[in-house]
Amino acid sequence: MMNRREFLRVALVGGVAANFARLAGAKRGKKRPNVVLIMGDDIGFADIGCFGSEIDTPNLDRIGMGGMRFSQFYNMAKCNPTRSSMLTGTFIGGENCRSLGQLMRESGYTTLYSGKEHFDPWVPDRCKAMNSFDESFCHYGGAGPFFAYNAIEFHRNERKLEFEEIENSSEPYYKTNVITDYALRFLDGAEGSDKPFFLYIPYESAHYPLHALPEDIAKFRGRYREGWDVLRERRFAKQKRLGFFGDDTKLSGSMGLKDASDEAWRDKAVADAELKKNPTVYLPWDSFSAEMKDKLDLEMAVFAAMVHCLDRNVGRVLDKLERMGELDNTLIMFLSDNGSCPFDRNQSDIPPGGPKSYRTISSAWANVGNTPFRYFKQNGHQGGAITHFMASWPDVIKPGTICRQTGHLVDIMPTMLELAGAKYPERADGEATPRLDGMSLVPLFKGKTRPDHKLLVSGWGESKRMLRRGDFKAVTVGGGPWELYDMRYDQTELNDLSQRMPEKLKELLNAYERWRAERPYLPQTQGGKVKDKSVQN
Numbered sequence: 001m002m003n004r005r006e007f008l009r010v011a012l013v014g015g016v017a018a019n020f021a022r023l024a025g026a027k028r029g030k031k032r033p034n035v036v037l038i039m040g041d042d043i044g045f046a047d048i049g050c051f052g053s054e055i056d057t058p059n060l061d062r063i064g065m066g067g068m069r070f071s072q073f074y075n076m077a078k079c080n081p082t083r084s085s086m087l088t089g090t091f092i093g094g095e096n097c098r099s100l101g102q103l104m105r106e107s108g109y110t111t112l113y114s115g116k117e118h119f120d121p122w123v124p125d126r127c128k129a130m131n132s133f134d135e136s137f138c139h140y141g142g143a144g145p146f147f148a149y150n151a152i153e154f155h156r157n158e159r160k161l162e163f164e165e166i167e168n169s170s171e172p173y174y175k176t177n178v179i180t181d182y183a184l185r186f187l188d189g190a191e192g193s194d195k196p197f198f199l200y201i202p203y204e205s206a207h208y209p210l211h212a213l214p215e216d217i218a219k220f221r222g223r224y225r226e227g228w229d230v231l232r233e234r235r236f237a238k239q240k241r242l243g244f245f246g247d248d249t250k251l252s253g254s255m256g257l258k259d260a261s262d263e264a265w266r267d268k269a270v271a272d273a274e275l276k277k278n279p280t281v282y283l284p285w286d287s288f289s290a291e292m293k294d295k296l297d298l299e300m301a302v303f304a305a306m307v308h309c310l311d312r313n314v315g316r317v318l319d320k321l322e323r324m325g326e327l328d329n330t331l332i333m334f335l336s337d338n339g340s341c342p343f344d345r346n347q348s349d350i351p352p353g354g355p356k357s358y359r360t361i362s363s364a365w366a367n368v369g370n371t372p373f374r375y376f377k378q379n380g381h382q383g384g385a386i387t388h389f390m391a392s393w394p395d396v397i398k399p400g401t402i403c404r405q406t407g408h409l410v411d412i413m414p415t416m417l418e419l420a421g422a423k424y425p426e427r428a429d430g431e432a433t434p435r436l437d438g439m440s441l442v443p444l445f446k447g448k449t450r451p452d453h454k455l456l457v458s459g460w461g462e463s464k465r466m467l468r469r470g471d472f473k474a475v476t477v478g479g480g481p482w483e484l485y486d487m488r489y490d491q492t493e494l495n496d497l498s499q500r501m502p503e504k505l506k507e508l509l510n511a512y513e514r515w516r517a518e519r520p521y522l523p524q525t526q527g528g529k530v531k532d533k534s535v536q537n
Helices: 005-020 058-066 079-088 102-108 176-188 214-220 228-242 292-325 363-369 411-421 504-519
Strands: 036-040 069-070 109-115 134-139 154-156 160-161 197-202 330-336 388-390 399-404 456-458 466-469 472-475 482-484
Touching: 036 411, 058 069, 058 330, 058 388, 069 363, 079 102, 079 411, 102 109, 102 197, 102 411, 109 176, 134 176, 134 504, 154 388, 176 197, 176 292, 214 292, 228 363, 292 330, 292 363, 330 411, 466 504, 472 504, 482 504
Parallel strands: 036 197, 036 330, 069 399, 109 134, 109 197
Antiparallel strands: 069 388, 134 154, 154 160, 330 388, 456 466, 466 472, 472 482
16 A cells, blocks of 8 residues: 555656646747757666655656656666667667767757767767767766866867866756756757757766765765665565556565676775675675664765756756746657666775765665666666666657557667658768667657567677567576576566577577678677577577
């Protein structure tokens, strides 16, 4: 049963959802909708309020509950392949790829970019923000600090900015706020134009290092002293109440660093003796002392503060669209690049939060973020490859709906090209362009159905590859035996069918081989032919 507090929260969000389509003015002069695409970084499926979290995310809840949330929307399981695939419309493209920003600009949109840029080596320079968007403010790569201390490098269009040149509306300087500052300035420049706009905001929050504003940390300090075991069960229960999972769905077992990757490690600079007792395995919360529980509470409180700050900045964008009178004519999409990150990248024993620290969350907190799924960022299992995707489009998307059909971020390019009335070029600069791997989401936004993808691909590289076709999914870890799951009945991947259904597994592997064979431009650095290890073993 839903308690009173939860009832009031859902009722409040529901009220917001009902009013969302009535917010903003009735400015309808532009036939083609504006598009705002927002990306979070290393935020797990269950780290957003309307996907099960206790973290306060009222603005993202406003988008999700005011529109559509997807329960099976795939990414590429890691920062750079996700961004590469989404902006080129291909799982793995080649040097002749075209950028979504470029194609939207050519179709008559004003194209705006503010945030992180991070690509695989196969993405050509023409796809960089400075070469494909009208206006851009971006930094390349990840894992940089959020404060002025040892500040990360930004470019304004083609020009590198000195730190002193970066315009900042808040004090102290904080990267998430600055990214929004530039996005709002770009919207100022687009206001009053007859052209629709496409604004892409790829935030870096909540990627490590754990840096957050003190006032945001204070909001969450103490909230996590109950520990990761209680929080994971609580999030799963909320997900069931929200309608994502039925009573027949089982919560996967707890996982630690040992399960995450062969590259996981704990840095010697971090003097948490209790974690070092057995740092690579999952440890129950009750095994820690009160002092250690307080340290781990701070760790998660800083992560939650980063997500909360991102949400507040999303609110700034929504408010700006409302003031412009454009909210009703704007498709807003939000997703994260991959599941929560479990890797130990600690470089300091300074407590997390401040500018001179460099800390990451523990793998067990990442396991909470990926509730109810298995594994983490980089992996092709659901914990790494499923993102909380949500979309709001007043008068088109019915508020409060959950889409249970599969989607993938490569669907975003064909969706936007359809909205722009544009066609993807078969050739460009005298060369054949790579085939798009996605399909438009517009039918799903309208509450209709569409055919399944012939093949869905995720996972970072061949050693963690995921393949899905229809209801069946094949996945490998570390190049080990292939596993097979029927996603109709096993969304948390607990019942491996590879030995019972070897022909179905072979069908998926053969489909991937055909997909690769049809694309001779694929870079070989992404891996060669896939071997049917499960059948052989």
